Amino acid sequence: MYAFTFERPASLDEAAKLAAAGAKPLAGGQTLLASMKLRLSAPEQLADLSGCPELTGIRREGDALVIGAMSRHVEVANNADVKSAYPALADLASRIGDRQVRAMGTIGGSVANNDPAACYPSAVLASGATVVTTKREIAADDFFQGLFATALEEGELIKAIRFPIPKQAAYEKLRQKASHFPLVGVFVAVYGSGVRVAVTGAGNGVFRHAGLEAALTKSFTPESAAAVAIDDSELNSDLHASAAYRANLISVLAQRAVAKALG
Ligand SMILES: Cc1cc2nc3c(=O)[nH]c(=O)nc-3n(C[C@H](O)[C@H](O)[C@H](O)COP(=O)(O)OP(=O)(O)OC[C@H]3O[C@@H](n4cnc5c(N)ncnc54)[C@H](O)[C@@H]3O)c2cc1C
Numbered sequence: 001m002y003a004f005t006f007e008r009p010a011s012l013d014e015a016a017k018l019a020a021a022g023a024k025p026l027a028g029g030q031t032l033l034a035s036m037k038l039r040l041s042a043p044e045q046l047a048d049l050s051g052c053p054e055l056t057g058i059r060r061e062g063d064a065l066v067i068g069a070m071s072r073h074v075e076v077a078n079n080a081d082v083k084s085a086y087p088a089l090a091d092l093a094s095r096i097g098d099r100q101v102r103a104m105g106t107i108g109g110s111v112a113n114n115d116p117a118a119c120y121p122s123a124v125l126a127s128g129a130t131v132v133t134t135k136r137e138i139a140a141d142d143f144f145q146g147l148f149a150t151a152l153e154e155g156e157l158i159k160a161i162r163f164p165i166p167k168q169a170a171y172e173k174l175r176q177k178a179s180h181f182p183l184v185g186v187f188v189a190v191y192g193s194g195v196r197v198a199v200t201g202a203g204n205g206v207f208r209h210a211g212l213e214a215a216l217t218k219s220f221t222p223e224s225a226a227a228v229a230i231d232d233s234e235l236n237s238d239l240h241a242s243a244a245y246r247a248n249l250i251s252v253l254a255q256r257a258v259a260k261a262l263g
Contacts, residue, residue, distance in 0.1 A: 004036075005045045012054040012159065015047050016134045020155040023047035027070060027109030030101055055108065055159060060085060063165050066132075069108025069158040073097075076107060088169035088261070089127075092119050092187070095173070097180045108158040111143075114150050114205060116236075117181040121206040123163070123171065126187035126198035130162040137162075146205040166190050168220075170260035172253040173201070176240065184246050186253040188212075188261055190220060197254060202235050202246040212254050220262070222255040 007023060009015040019025055024043035026032055027050075035041040049055055055070040058079045065086055067076060076082055077094035096102055096110075096119050110120040111131065124131070124140045131138045134157045143151050152158070166189040173185030184201040195216040197209045211228045218224065232247035241249075 002036075002039075002042060004043060006048065007045065008048045008051045010051045012052045012134065012157070015049055015052050016155070016157055018045070018047040019134075019157055022155075025049055025112075025157060027106040027112075028072065028104035030097075030105040031109065031113050031115070049108075049157070055157075058082060061162070065089070065163045065165060066160050067107055067163065068160050069106060069111075071107050073102040073105050073107070073110075077102065085165050086163060086169065088166075088171055088187070088189070089123055089163065092123050092171040095119070095175075101180070107161060111161060112150060112152060112158055114144055114148050115181070116147055116203065116205045117176075117183070117185075117201040118206075119171070119173065119182060119185055119200065122185050122187040122198040122200040124161060124198075125206050125208060126169070126189045126196045127163045127166065128191070128196060129164065131158055132160045132162060133158055141208075144206050149205070164191065167192070168261040170257040172257040172260065174249055174253065183241055184249040184253060186250060186257050188216065188254065188257045190216075190261065195220060199250055202250055204234075204236070209250065209254075212250075216254075216258065220258060222259045225254040225258050226251065228254075 023045040026046045026048045055068050057068045060081050073093045073096045082090045129140045131143045169189040171187045173182035182201040187198045197212040200206045215224045215228045230247040230250045232243040235243040235246045237243040
Protein backbone atom coordinates (compact mmCIF):
# COMPACT_ATOMS: atom_id res chain seq x y z
CA MET A 1 0.00 0.00 0.00
CA TYR A 2 1.07 3.62 -0.50
CA ALA A 3 0.57 6.40 2.06
CA PHE A 4 -2.90 7.83 2.63
CA THR A 5 -4.82 9.22 5.58
CA PHE A 6 -7.76 7.49 7.18
CA GLU A 7 -10.75 9.15 8.87
CA ARG A 8 -13.62 7.51 10.67
CA PRO A 9 -16.40 10.12 10.88
CA ALA A 10 -19.01 9.52 13.58
CA SER A 11 -21.90 11.13 11.71
CA LEU A 12 -23.18 11.48 8.16
CA ASP A 13 -22.66 15.27 8.30
CA GLU A 14 -19.02 14.78 9.09
CA ALA A 15 -18.67 12.10 6.38
CA ALA A 16 -20.34 14.36 3.82
CA LYS A 17 -17.94 17.21 4.69
CA LEU A 18 -14.93 14.93 4.28
CA ALA A 19 -16.29 13.57 0.98
CA ALA A 20 -16.97 17.11 -0.27
CA ALA A 21 -13.33 17.93 0.51
CA GLY A 22 -12.14 15.00 -1.60
CA ALA A 23 -12.03 12.01 0.75
CA LYS A 24 -12.96 8.69 -0.85
CA PRO A 25 -15.81 6.94 0.98
CA LEU A 26 -14.95 3.47 2.24
CA ALA A 27 -17.80 1.02 2.87
CA GLY A 28 -16.80 -2.65 3.21
CA GLY A 29 -13.64 -2.23 1.13
CA GLN A 30 -14.47 -5.27 -1.01
CA THR A 31 -13.77 -3.36 -4.20
CA LEU A 32 -12.01 -0.22 -3.04
CA LEU A 33 -9.21 -1.82 -1.01
CA ALA A 34 -8.47 -4.35 -3.76
CA SER A 35 -8.29 -1.59 -6.36
CA MET A 36 -5.95 0.43 -4.10
CA LYS A 37 -3.68 -2.57 -3.68
CA LEU A 38 -3.60 -2.93 -7.47
CA ARG A 39 -2.93 0.85 -7.81
CA LEU A 40 -6.08 1.22 -9.91
CA SER A 41 -7.25 3.72 -7.34
CA ALA A 42 -5.03 5.96 -5.23
CA PRO A 43 -7.10 8.20 -2.92
CA GLU A 44 -5.13 10.44 -0.58
CA GLN A 45 -7.77 10.16 2.12
CA LEU A 46 -10.32 7.51 3.03
CA ALA A 47 -13.51 8.27 4.97
CA ASP A 48 -14.70 5.04 6.58
CA LEU A 49 -18.52 5.17 6.66
CA SER A 50 -18.92 2.42 9.23
CA GLY A 51 -19.17 4.89 12.13
CA CYS A 52 -22.19 6.74 10.67
CA PRO A 53 -25.37 5.48 12.35
CA GLU A 54 -27.54 7.30 9.74
CA LEU A 55 -26.38 4.83 7.07
CA THR A 56 -27.47 1.70 8.89
CA GLY A 57 -30.82 0.03 9.41
CA ILE A 58 -33.50 -1.62 7.33
CA ARG A 59 -37.11 -0.56 7.75
CA ARG A 60 -40.48 -0.91 6.13
CA GLU A 61 -42.14 2.37 5.12
CA GLY A 62 -45.66 1.68 3.82
CA ASP A 63 -45.31 -0.13 0.50
CA ALA A 64 -41.54 0.22 0.42
CA LEU A 65 -38.42 -1.15 2.08
CA VAL A 66 -35.72 1.34 2.95
CA ILE A 67 -32.26 -0.17 3.26
CA GLY A 68 -29.40 1.88 4.71
CA ALA A 69 -26.34 2.17 2.49
CA MET A 70 -24.04 0.47 5.00
CA SER A 71 -26.25 -2.61 5.31
CA ARG A 72 -24.01 -5.62 4.73
CA HIS A 73 -25.22 -8.29 2.31
CA VAL A 74 -25.61 -10.76 5.18
CA GLU A 75 -27.87 -8.30 7.03
CA VAL A 76 -30.15 -7.89 4.03
CA ALA A 77 -30.20 -11.67 3.49
CA ASN A 78 -31.22 -12.35 7.11
CA ASN A 79 -33.49 -9.40 7.82
CA ALA A 80 -37.01 -10.50 8.78
CA ASP A 81 -38.74 -7.56 7.01
CA VAL A 82 -36.83 -8.17 3.76
CA LYS A 83 -37.49 -11.90 3.92
CA SER A 84 -41.23 -11.44 4.37
CA ALA A 85 -41.86 -8.35 2.19
CA TYR A 86 -39.30 -8.87 -0.57
CA PRO A 87 -37.93 -12.44 -0.44
CA ALA A 88 -36.30 -12.12 -3.88
CA LEU A 89 -34.07 -9.37 -2.52
CA ALA A 90 -33.08 -11.43 0.53
CA ASP A 91 -32.36 -14.33 -1.81
CA LEU A 92 -30.17 -12.16 -4.07
CA ALA A 93 -28.18 -10.89 -1.08
CA SER A 94 -27.75 -14.41 0.31
CA ARG A 95 -26.05 -15.55 -2.92
CA ILE A 96 -23.60 -12.67 -3.46
CA GLY A 97 -19.96 -13.78 -3.56
CA ASP A 98 -18.92 -15.89 -0.61
CA ARG A 99 -19.38 -15.71 3.17
CA GLN A 100 -16.54 -13.20 3.66
CA VAL A 101 -17.81 -10.90 0.91
CA ARG A 102 -21.34 -11.02 2.33
CA ALA A 103 -20.03 -10.19 5.82
CA MET A 104 -18.26 -7.02 4.64
CA GLY A 105 -19.82 -5.91 1.33
CA THR A 106 -22.59 -3.30 1.48
CA ILE A 107 -25.56 -2.40 -0.67
CA GLY A 108 -24.38 1.23 -0.92
CA GLY A 109 -20.90 0.19 -2.03
CA SER A 110 -22.28 -2.21 -4.61
CA VAL A 111 -24.70 0.33 -6.08
CA ALA A 112 -22.16 3.20 -6.05
CA ASN A 113 -19.55 0.99 -7.69
CA ASN A 114 -21.95 -0.23 -10.42
CA ASP A 115 -19.81 -3.14 -11.52
CA PRO A 116 -21.32 -4.33 -14.83
CA ALA A 117 -21.71 -7.84 -13.35
CA ALA A 118 -22.95 -6.91 -9.86
CA CYS A 119 -26.20 -8.39 -8.57
CA TYR A 120 -27.75 -5.47 -6.63
CA PRO A 121 -27.98 -3.01 -9.55
CA SER A 122 -30.34 -5.44 -11.30
CA ALA A 123 -32.65 -5.48 -8.26
CA VAL A 124 -32.52 -1.70 -7.92
CA LEU A 125 -33.33 -1.18 -11.60
CA ALA A 126 -35.99 -3.92 -11.87
CA SER A 127 -37.69 -2.53 -8.76
CA GLY A 128 -37.71 1.04 -10.06
CA ALA A 129 -36.09 1.82 -6.71
CA THR A 130 -34.93 5.24 -5.54
CA VAL A 131 -31.35 5.99 -4.55
CA VAL A 132 -31.47 8.43 -1.63
CA THR A 133 -28.30 10.51 -1.37
CA THR A 134 -26.94 13.33 0.76
CA LYS A 135 -28.10 15.75 -1.95
CA ARG A 136 -31.25 14.35 -3.59
CA GLU A 137 -33.31 11.33 -4.59
CA ILE A 138 -32.39 9.61 -7.88
CA ALA A 139 -34.67 7.21 -9.75
CA ALA A 140 -32.96 3.93 -10.68
CA ASP A 141 -33.67 4.61 -14.37
CA ASP A 142 -31.48 7.73 -14.13
CA PHE A 143 -28.88 6.37 -11.71
CA PHE A 144 -27.00 3.69 -13.66
CA GLN A 145 -25.03 5.20 -16.52
CA GLY A 146 -22.89 2.38 -17.93
CA LEU A 147 -19.58 0.77 -17.00
CA PHE A 148 -18.82 1.70 -13.36
CA ALA A 149 -20.63 5.00 -13.98
CA THR A 150 -23.53 6.44 -11.99
CA ALA A 151 -25.34 9.75 -11.54
CA LEU A 152 -23.48 10.34 -8.25
CA GLU A 153 -21.55 13.60 -8.22
CA GLU A 154 -18.16 14.14 -6.56
CA GLY A 155 -18.64 14.03 -2.81
CA GLU A 156 -22.26 12.81 -2.97
CA LEU A 157 -22.98 9.88 -0.66
CA ILE A 158 -25.69 7.23 -0.92
CA LYS A 159 -27.74 7.23 2.29
CA ALA A 160 -30.22 4.47 1.49
CA ILE A 161 -32.08 2.66 -1.26
CA ARG A 162 -35.89 2.70 -1.25
CA PHE A 163 -37.43 -0.38 -2.90
CA PRO A 164 -41.14 -0.43 -3.75
CA ILE A 165 -42.37 -3.89 -2.74
CA PRO A 166 -43.41 -5.93 -5.80
CA LYS A 167 -46.29 -8.40 -6.05
CA GLN A 168 -43.89 -11.10 -7.23
CA ALA A 169 -40.20 -11.11 -8.05
CA ALA A 170 -37.20 -13.38 -8.50
CA TYR A 171 -33.53 -13.27 -9.41
CA GLU A 172 -31.65 -15.92 -11.34
CA LYS A 173 -27.96 -15.90 -12.28
CA LEU A 174 -25.23 -18.14 -13.60
CA ARG A 175 -22.22 -17.76 -11.33
CA GLN A 176 -18.71 -17.55 -12.65
CA LYS A 177 -16.89 -20.36 -10.94
CA ALA A 178 -13.76 -18.31 -10.14
CA SER A 179 -15.09 -14.91 -9.05
CA HIS A 180 -18.62 -15.88 -7.97
CA PHE A 181 -19.89 -12.80 -9.82
CA PRO A 182 -22.75 -13.58 -12.22
CA LEU A 183 -21.79 -14.27 -15.80
CA VAL A 184 -25.35 -13.10 -16.44
CA GLY A 185 -28.14 -12.35 -13.97
CA VAL A 186 -31.81 -11.51 -14.59
CA PHE A 187 -34.14 -9.87 -12.07
CA VAL A 188 -37.90 -9.83 -12.78
CA ALA A 189 -40.38 -7.85 -10.68
CA VAL A 190 -44.16 -7.59 -11.06
CA TYR A 191 -45.87 -4.31 -10.14
CA GLY A 192 -49.39 -2.99 -10.70
CA SER A 193 -47.98 -0.85 -13.52
CA GLY A 194 -46.36 -3.82 -15.29
CA VAL A 195 -43.36 -6.14 -15.20
CA ARG A 196 -39.81 -4.79 -15.01
CA VAL A 197 -36.84 -6.89 -16.10
CA ALA A 198 -33.20 -5.94 -15.50
CA VAL A 199 -30.15 -7.77 -16.80
CA THR A 200 -26.66 -7.70 -15.33
CA GLY A 201 -23.38 -9.21 -16.55
CA ALA A 202 -24.31 -9.13 -20.22
CA GLY A 203 -23.61 -5.58 -21.34
CA ASN A 204 -21.75 -2.38 -20.58
CA GLY A 205 -23.74 -2.08 -17.37
CA VAL A 206 -27.09 -3.14 -16.00
CA PHE A 207 -30.00 -2.57 -18.41
CA ARG A 208 -33.75 -3.13 -18.72
CA HIS A 209 -35.02 -5.47 -21.43
CA ALA A 210 -37.99 -3.87 -23.20
CA GLY A 211 -38.96 -7.03 -25.14
CA LEU A 212 -39.13 -9.22 -22.04
CA GLU A 213 -40.98 -6.51 -20.11
CA ALA A 214 -43.66 -6.16 -22.81
CA ALA A 215 -44.14 -9.93 -23.17
CA LEU A 216 -44.22 -10.60 -19.43
CA THR A 217 -46.58 -7.71 -18.73
CA LYS A 218 -49.00 -9.35 -21.19
CA SER A 219 -48.50 -12.85 -19.84
CA PHE A 220 -46.29 -13.62 -16.85
CA THR A 221 -45.24 -17.15 -17.79
CA PRO A 222 -41.91 -18.81 -18.64
CA GLU A 223 -43.32 -19.57 -22.13
CA SER A 224 -43.93 -15.90 -22.71
CA ALA A 225 -40.29 -15.11 -21.81
CA ALA A 226 -39.09 -17.97 -24.04
CA ALA A 227 -40.89 -16.48 -27.04
CA VAL A 228 -38.87 -13.24 -26.87
CA ALA A 229 -35.91 -13.07 -29.27
CA ILE A 230 -32.83 -11.69 -27.49
CA ASP A 231 -30.67 -9.51 -29.72
CA ASP A 232 -26.96 -10.15 -29.05
CA SER A 233 -25.57 -7.28 -31.14
CA GLU A 234 -24.77 -5.07 -28.14
CA LEU A 235 -23.88 -7.76 -25.63
CA ASN A 236 -20.40 -8.46 -24.27
CA SER A 237 -18.16 -11.03 -25.84
CA ASP A 238 -15.04 -11.97 -23.88
CA LEU A 239 -12.96 -14.95 -22.76
CA HIS A 240 -15.78 -16.06 -20.44
CA ALA A 241 -18.61 -16.18 -23.00
CA SER A 242 -19.64 -15.01 -26.44
CA ALA A 243 -22.42 -12.49 -26.99
CA ALA A 244 -24.63 -15.26 -28.41
CA TYR A 245 -24.10 -17.37 -25.28
CA ARG A 246 -25.01 -14.41 -23.07
CA ALA A 247 -28.14 -13.76 -25.15
CA ASN A 248 -29.18 -17.37 -24.66
CA LEU A 249 -28.51 -17.05 -20.93
CA ILE A 250 -30.73 -13.97 -20.70
CA SER A 251 -33.59 -15.98 -22.18
CA VAL A 252 -33.01 -19.07 -20.02
CA LEU A 253 -32.52 -17.10 -16.80
CA ALA A 254 -35.59 -14.94 -17.48
CA GLN A 255 -37.67 -18.11 -17.91
CA ARG A 256 -36.26 -19.55 -14.68
CA ALA A 257 -36.81 -16.30 -12.79
CA VAL A 258 -40.45 -16.16 -13.89
CA ALA A 259 -41.00 -19.81 -12.89
CA LYS A 260 -39.39 -19.07 -9.52
CA ALA A 261 -41.48 -15.92 -8.97
CA LEU A 262 -44.63 -17.95 -9.71
CA GLY A 263 -43.49 -20.39 -7.01
C1 LIG B 1 -14.53 -12.31 -4.31
C2 LIG B 1 -15.67 -11.35 -4.54
C3 LIG B 1 -16.86 -11.86 -5.05
C4 LIG B 1 -17.95 -11.01 -5.26
N1 LIG B 1 -19.10 -11.52 -5.79
C5 LIG B 1 -20.15 -10.69 -6.01
C6 LIG B 1 -21.37 -11.19 -6.54
O1 LIG B 1 -21.56 -12.38 -6.76
N2 LIG B 1 -22.36 -10.29 -6.77
C7 LIG B 1 -22.22 -8.96 -6.49
O2 LIG B 1 -23.14 -8.20 -6.71
N3 LIG B 1 -21.09 -8.47 -5.97
C8 LIG B 1 -20.06 -9.30 -5.72
N4 LIG B 1 -18.92 -8.80 -5.17
C9 LIG B 1 -18.87 -7.34 -4.84
C10 LIG B 1 -19.28 -7.10 -3.37
O3 LIG B 1 -20.56 -7.60 -3.20
C11 LIG B 1 -19.27 -5.63 -2.88
O4 LIG B 1 -20.55 -5.12 -2.65
C12 LIG B 1 -18.62 -4.68 -3.80
O5 LIG B 1 -17.30 -5.13 -4.00
C13 LIG B 1 -18.56 -3.27 -3.17
O6 LIG B 1 -17.83 -3.40 -1.97
P1 LIG B 1 -18.17 -2.61 -0.67
O7 LIG B 1 -19.62 -2.59 -0.39
O8 LIG B 1 -17.27 -3.16 0.37
O9 LIG B 1 -17.75 -1.09 -1.05
P2 LIG B 1 -16.30 -0.45 -1.14
O10 LIG B 1 -15.36 -1.36 -1.81
O11 LIG B 1 -15.91 0.08 0.19
O12 LIG B 1 -16.63 0.78 -2.07
C14 LIG B 1 -16.92 0.59 -3.46
C15 LIG B 1 -17.07 1.96 -4.14
O13 LIG B 1 -18.27 2.59 -3.72
C16 LIG B 1 -17.99 3.86 -3.09
N5 LIG B 1 -18.93 3.94 -1.97
C17 LIG B 1 -19.10 3.03 -0.97
N6 LIG B 1 -20.15 3.38 -0.19
C18 LIG B 1 -20.64 4.53 -0.71
C19 LIG B 1 -21.73 5.38 -0.35
N7 LIG B 1 -22.55 5.12 0.69
N8 LIG B 1 -21.96 6.47 -1.10
C20 LIG B 1 -21.17 6.76 -2.19
N9 LIG B 1 -20.14 5.99 -2.57
C21 LIG B 1 -19.88 4.89 -1.85
C22 LIG B 1 -16.53 3.77 -2.68
O14 LIG B 1 -15.94 5.06 -2.58
C23 LIG B 1 -15.94 2.95 -3.80
O15 LIG B 1 -15.74 3.76 -4.94
C24 LIG B 1 -17.83 -9.62 -4.94
C25 LIG B 1 -16.63 -9.12 -4.41
C26 LIG B 1 -15.56 -9.97 -4.20
C27 LIG B 1 -14.29 -9.41 -3.61
